[in-house]
Amino acid sequence: MKILVCISHVPDTTSKINFTEDNTLFDTNGVQFIINPNDEFGLTRAMWFKEKQGAHVTVVNVGQVDTEPTLRKALAIGADEAIRVNFKPADGFSVAKQLANVVKTGGYDLVIAGRESIDYNGGMVPGMIAGLTNINFVNTCIGIEVEGNHATVIREIDGGKETVRTSLPLVIGVQKGIVEESDLRIPNMRGIMMARKKPLTVLEPVESNSETTSVIFEKPAPKGAIKMVDTDNLDELVNLLHNEAKVI
């Protein structure tokens, strides 16, 4: 099985979010970048396929040279090779077009991408890859088994889950549950050494326009003061929620 795992290079979850250039650009100063958590869950599931069923795992990122350490980390975790599409991401659609081109030319059986990135939260890349390549797609996956050409996938829905049956080639949008947090792997020294020798191919982008343009960022207004209620005065809390906040 040939697996492609799409990797987004995102600020660490604890990062302070600031903007520069008159609030038009994310301020990367002092920010640590990581593999998007949803993508890392998918990469870990791909490692299981590799170890238990046999698979060749390629990781791909659409980005400039600064994202290569993130791809090397994915190689150190165990991916076999990496591709970087040398393109500055403009919006989700433009990234999906680059990835769809990689999918079309690479002949992958399974394409795994995080349900959304934790930076721009667009939530559109996996679905757009499927739409652009016209292959089967299941989103918000929390489980997958592949047997021959068939896949059984568990998808989270609002208030529960459903099991679907589909066939390869397949695109899945994944999230926590596809593997557990405790299953995630920290690269060891051997993995890091080996990652240096694994192929990292840089592809030039296909032409694409951006369908959307980021205009300006704003930060939420500072929070007003909290009202404290004593433990022996919970009637007051009920009263505040009813009469002041009007939420009950």
Add this chain to the structure above:
Amino acid sequence: MSVLVYTESEQGKLKKVAFEVASYAKAVANLLGTTVTAITINTEDTSELGAYGVDKILNVTNEQLNTFCATSYAEAIKQAAQKEASKVVVLSSSANSKYLAPLVAVSLNAGYVSNVIEAPSNTAPFTVKRTAFTNKAFEQTAINTEVKILGVSNNAFGLVEHNGAAAVESFSPEISESGVKVESVDKASNKVSIADADIVVSGGRGLKGPENWGMIEELADVLGAATACSKPVSDLGWRPHGEHVGQTGKPVAANLYIAIGISGAIQHLAGINASKVKVVINTDSEAPFFKAADYGVVGDAFEVVPQLIEKLKAFKAQQ
């Protein structure tokens, strides 16, 4: 030219979010000087949509669409948009709508913006405000394509009533065979889902173990709320992943979010920040959640929550 809105139903009944996206579509239509057309799929009673600004309903009845299928539903929405020559298509942020939205965008070659929280701030260039960085920031985004797809955040725009009635027209889009077949659905029918809930009651590690969740569920029952949990709680296996809210879990945009025994890690606060009113109950007065909440109680959950349940029961009995 009509603004098209997909108004979702579940088991034949319109969901609450359908009225919110209809209200949003009406606001867009007013800015563009046009009308609102809703597409409904296997919905028994569409009569309420008129009261939320819908002028016309394209009502699809098709057995092939009895179970949700993203590609088939996307085909129906695409064909409705073409029939109405719609320049704007409005969708919700339900799991199903987020699943089909990118497919609709590709098929209409349309720019898609998700997590939209306000009516467009400008129509030329067409600009909307969305959340980004998991609610740590907002982004104004312009859409450059002729057709625009907007995914509206739950509980952000609210319901706006209008005086009106919608004309119903039956609509039969062509649906092709899908490569994804639903085998089984596992959904608790008596529970409110986090996505649909007005109120969410959430527990953290301060509750000490899964055996203590009875009071969280009882508090949720009294309020008609959904239950949720922090990341450590789902990682420890005390509660299912579907309840994990935060940056890598589900986002919450409820009217009221009650956090019990949750300290308020930055990732958790980001995920629930879109909720309107936040209450924190925690023994540690230094917990970061107290800086993010509207109302706070410093106290032991095992003492405070049972009392609060009694007070709320008494309050509900009076109502």
